[in-house]
Structure formats: structure tokens, C-alpha cells
Amino acid sequence: MLEVRNIDVAYGDVQVIWDVSFRVGQGEIVAMIGANGAGKSTIMRTVSGVLRPGKGQILLAGEPIHTVEPYTLIEKGLAHVPEARRLFPEMSVEENLDMGSLRGRARKERARTKERVFSIFPRLSERRRQASGTLSGGEQQMLAIGRGLMALPRLIMFDEPSLGLAPILVQDIFNVIRTVRDEGMTVLIVEQNVRQTLALCDRAYVLENGRITQEGAGADLLRDPHVKAAYLGV
Amino acid sequence: MKNNLVPLVVLAVLAGLPLLGLNSYVMHILILSIMWTLAGMAWNLLGGYCGQVSFGHAAFFGMGAYSAGLIHLHLGLSPWWGFLVSLPLVALVALAMGSVVLRLRGPYFVLATLAIGEVLRITCENLTDFTKGTLGIMITRTWVEKTQYYYIILGLALLGFMVCRAIVHSRWGYYFVAIREDQDAAESMGIDTTRYKTIALTVSAMLTGLAGAFYTNYMGYIDPGVVFSLGEISILIIMVVMVGGVATQWGPALGAGIMVILAEYIRSLPLIGVAYQTMFGVLLIVIIIYLPNGLVGDWPVLRRKLLRRGATA
Ligand SMILES: Nc1ncnc2c1ncn2[C@@H]1O[C@H](COP(=O)(O)OP(=O)(O)OP(=O)(O)O)[C@@H](O)[C@H]1O
Ligand SMILES: [Mg+2]
Numbered sequence: 030m031l032e033v034r035n036i037d038v039a040y041g042d043v044q045v046i047w048d049v050s051f052r053v054g055q056g057e058i059v060a061m062i063g064a065n066g067a068g069k070s071t072i073m074r075t076v077s078g079v080l081r082p083g084k085g086q087i088l089l090a091g092e093p094i095h096t097v098e099p100y101t102l103i104e105k106g107l108a109h110v111p112e113a114r115r116l117f118p119e120m121s122v123e124e125n126l127d128m129g130s131l132r133g134r135a136r137k138e139r140a141r142t143k144e145r146v147f148s149i150f151p152r153l154s155e156r157r158r159q160a161s162g163t164l165s166g167g168e169q170q171m172l173a174i175g176r177g178l179m180a181l182p183r184l185i186m187f188d189e190p191s192l193g194l195a196p197i198l199v200q201d202i203f204n205v206i207r208t209v210r211d212e213g214m215t216v217l218i219v220e221q222n223v224r225q226t227l228a229l230c231d232r233a234y235v236l237e238n239g240r241i242t243q244e245g246a247g248a249d250l251l252r253d254p255h256v257k258a259a260y261l262g263v
Numbered sequence: 264m265k266n267n268l269v270p271l272v273v274l275a276v277l278a279g280l281p282l283l284g285l286n287s288y289v290m291h292i293l294i295l296s297i298m299w300t301l302a303g304m305a306w307n308l309l310g311g312y313c314g315q316v317s318f319g320h321a322a323f324f325g326m327g328a329y330s331a332g333l334i335h336l337h338l339g340l341s342p343w344w345g346f347l348v349s350l351p352l353v354a355l356v357a358l359a360m361g362s363v364v365l366r367l368r369g370p371y372f373v374l375a376t377l378a379i380g381e382v383l384r385i386t387c388e389n390l391t392d393f394t395k396g397t398l399g400i401m402i403t404r405t406w407v408e409k410t411q412y413y414y415i416i417l418g419l420a421l422l423g424f425m426v427c428r429a430i431v432h433s434r435w436g437y438y439f440v441a442i443r444e445d446q447d448a449a450e451s452m453g454i455d456t457t458r459y460k461t462i463a464l465t466v467s468a469m470l471t472g473l474a475g476a477f478y479t480n481y482m483g484y485i486d487p488g489v490v491f492s493l494g495e496i497s498i499l500i501i502m503v504v505m506v507g508g509v510a511t512q513w514g515p516a517l518g519a520g521i522m523v524i525l526a527e528y529i530r531s532l533p534l535i536g537v538a539y540q541t542m543f544g545v546l547l548i549v550i551i552i553y554l555p556n557g558l559v560g561d562w563p564v565l566r567r568k569l570l571r572r573g574a575t576a
Pocket of ligand 1: 063070174
């Protein structure tokens, strides 16, 4: 579904991603774990076209996407639920969801998908006319995820969806991600909650200082001594 | 229902005003206020709704003004044709400018707007064969009376009001706001941000050009130092919107009325009068600090404060 080949990414003169390659197969949940500043969000922003790789290629369903305009990606089936939510704060909950479904099939299915999002997150339904900037952190995260789902993407990327959420909510969000996958979406996720994420995902990559250092099945990495020491605190 | 009624009532009142037999000075103030309302609404579409701050709307105002002046000077046409001539001209410049600088992130757009106003002023001052340079262009005004001008600018402002209102309530309006609030997020929602910013700029510029073309016809005289002025046009347009209310429907009208009256008043003061641009600068800073959303935008806050003061007194 997604194939990233040997990309370098830099902010100005400062290179932060070095020769990174990974792939996400159709229907998989793939995780990327790494310390703060390792470059996880940078990779996601590069896939979603906000940043451009200095070298390398990014293919979505076999088609290169690192050269196209970023606004065309959502129609190609790629949705990005970015770090720190990035909602439209003065727009209502419902308007934010509508923004997630501006084009194509997502637009036609808007009403139905919205009902579905509201059934996943009933709290959003109660607050549909509230300005999103006044929602609590957890509610904003739900809305960001909901907005991503509104696009009916083939591949959805979550950047730290559990950030700042109470443990019980974290579990809910992980359940939502699992459900989404079971319905046929492909998932790429970046998380600090390493234990839960490795338990959730099919495969994972370990990113250290902008380079991929390890990869494997989630269950295998959970047992890996290096991962245990560096990310699980055992 | 109520929302549709308000503009009609306002329009009826404004249309009726000249019937009161107001003196020509009051009519002049009204005409200027409405003209600045038009320019303010135009700026607001781009700066208020789409979040792209322009420090160079004098460029479009001046192009409108010179469209009217130049067709008269060179082709002997009535300067009223300036409206029609200005539209494609201004649109073309805005489109070209948008597709180049709106692509870039960061302060490029602001700087480019600042530059284009000044570049056009200097060009106009130096192309003396074509524009008569700093001598300016004089036309013969069509009417001595103010009433006709009043209805013409009222009609133009109404057009501007309806165009802005229609856009703000359409899909475009939502795209503009999304771009203002988070451009990257808007882009990843599938909004071609360069394209919609360019649309906002172009519509905004065209409406501003109409105000400029009206200015020539009404004032009868233009020169580059006035119609391309940073202080008297570009900044004044921003002030109109900031004072009245950014991204509000009625803000520009209120702001225009206040600014025109204030400008007249300050200019009439002995000694301080000459420093009125400085006073505007100070006022702008005060507004940004205390009423960042303008009088209309911060009205709920303002009312609460006034009520509280009333209650304790
Ligand atoms: N806009 C930027 N300009 C310059 N450097 C940046 C920018 N954004 C990120 N960086 C740098 O790039 C590196 C990777 O940042 P990135 O945000 O991708 O890390 P991350 O793995 O997502 O971290 P976290 O877990 O804290 O979110 C960091 O060293 C960071 O300082
Ligand atoms: Mg990050």
C-alpha cells in the first residue's frame, strides 16, 4: 500500500532523516517507535507531502506521491491525523468533520460516515455545534481521528493519537484503530505508548536518530532485549 | 429571516439619507465612508477570512484610480469606463502576484504586497509621458452635486457586500477560514491552498480597484503619492477592518465610518493635525492590544465590561 524508499529529509540545512525505507502492506497496522526527536513526525509529514524528501521515493499503491501536490493525496486515499491534532479551532465539531470529506466518494458518503463517527465518539455528537477550539484535549483528539476517518481513506496515519489522554481513553482509541483496520483500512501509527502499540500492530520499525535500526513483528519486538531496555523500561 | 432583513433595512435607510437634504459636507463624509467600506470589505475577504494580510492594497486601489484617469487622458473616454477597464487589469495583476508569492510560505506574501504598492507608486511617478508623473491627472467631474456620487458608491458597496457575503457563506468561505486557521491541515484535507488564496486575493483586489476607480471620478484629481499611498490607502484600509472587526460582516462599515470621521477630526485640530498618520499608528496599536477583533468582533466583551461598570456605578 505504502512504500517508502531510501528517503532523506532535512529542515533547511539540518538533515534529520537518513536513508529511511519501510513499507506498509494492504490491511496491516504498522507502527513506528522511537525516542523524542527521532524523526517520526517528520517522516509522516513527508509522506503527507508537507515536507519533501531530498532523495528517495514514496509510493502509494505503486504510484509516486512525493512529487504531487499535497492537496491531491486525500483523494488518492491517504489521510493524516497529525501530531497535536491541528483542528480548525473556530469551526464547529461538525464543520471540522465536513472538512475531512471535501471530495469524491467521501463527500457523497458524508452523512453516513458522520453518523458512524458520532457512534464511535458519542461525546462529539453531543458537541457537534461547539467550536472545536473549546473542546477538551481528549475530545479534540477524538475529533482529529474522526476527521481523518471522514475521508474514507485507504491508508490512515496516526501521529501519537494517545498523547495526553487518560489510560481508559487510550484503550478506547486503540480499539477504534483496530476496528478501523478490521473494516479494511491500512494503518501507520506513531506512538509513545510502546507496549500497547507493539501489542496492537502487525509489524513495527524502530527509528533512532533518523535511521531505521530494527524491524519486526510487534510481538517479537516486545521480547527484544534492546527494545525492552530502551523503550519499555525493563 | 432576521439575517436577511438587516441588510435590507440598512440599505433602505442609506438610500433614504440624501432625501433629508443633508449638506454637502455631510454627504462628502458619507460618500468617503461608503467608499472605505467597500475597500475594507474587500481587504477583509483576503485578510480577515483567508488570513493573508496585505499591506499593499493601495496597489489595487491605485490601479483602479489610474484605469479611470488614463483612459480619459489618452483615449478621451469617460472616466466612468474606468470601472470596466480596472476589473480585468487588476485581476490579471492579482492572479500573477498570487500564483507567484502565495505559493511560498512565511512572510513573502506580506513583503510582496508591501513592495507592489511602492513599486507601482514609483513607476507611476516616473512614467511621466504616460501618467504625467507627480503632476497627476485631472478630470472634469460629471456632477457638482454629491447625490449622484452617493448613489453610485452605495450601489458599488452593495455589490461588494453581496459578493463577499455570498463567498463567505459558500464552500470558498469555509476553505478560506480553514486556510487561515491551519494551512497545512487545510492542504491535507484536499484544499488547493495556493488556488484559494489566489482567488481571495483576486476578488479582493478587483473590489478594491472599483473603489479606486470611483475615487478618480469623485475627486476629479489623482496623483501617485495619494492613490498608491502606503499610509493613506494601504494602512487606512487595514485600520478600517481592524477597528470595525476582522472577519465580520459589518465591521468594515463601522470601521470606515469611524476612521473617516476621526481622520477629518484629527486633521482639523491645530498643531496635531499634521501628525494624523502618527495618531493612526498609535490608535492601531491600542486597538490591537485591547480590541484584537475590532468593535464588532469584540462587542460581547465590550458590552460585558460596560455593563459591569454600569452595575458598580
Ligand atoms: N520545523 C522544524 N524545523 C527544524 N527542525 C525541526 C522541525 N521540526 C522538527 N525538527 C527537528 O527534527 C527532528 C525530528 O523531529 P520530529 O518532530 O520528527 O521528531 P519525533 O520523532 O516526532 O519526536 P516526538 O516523539 O517528540 O514527537 C528533531 O531533532 C527536531 O528538532
Ligand atoms: Mg512527533
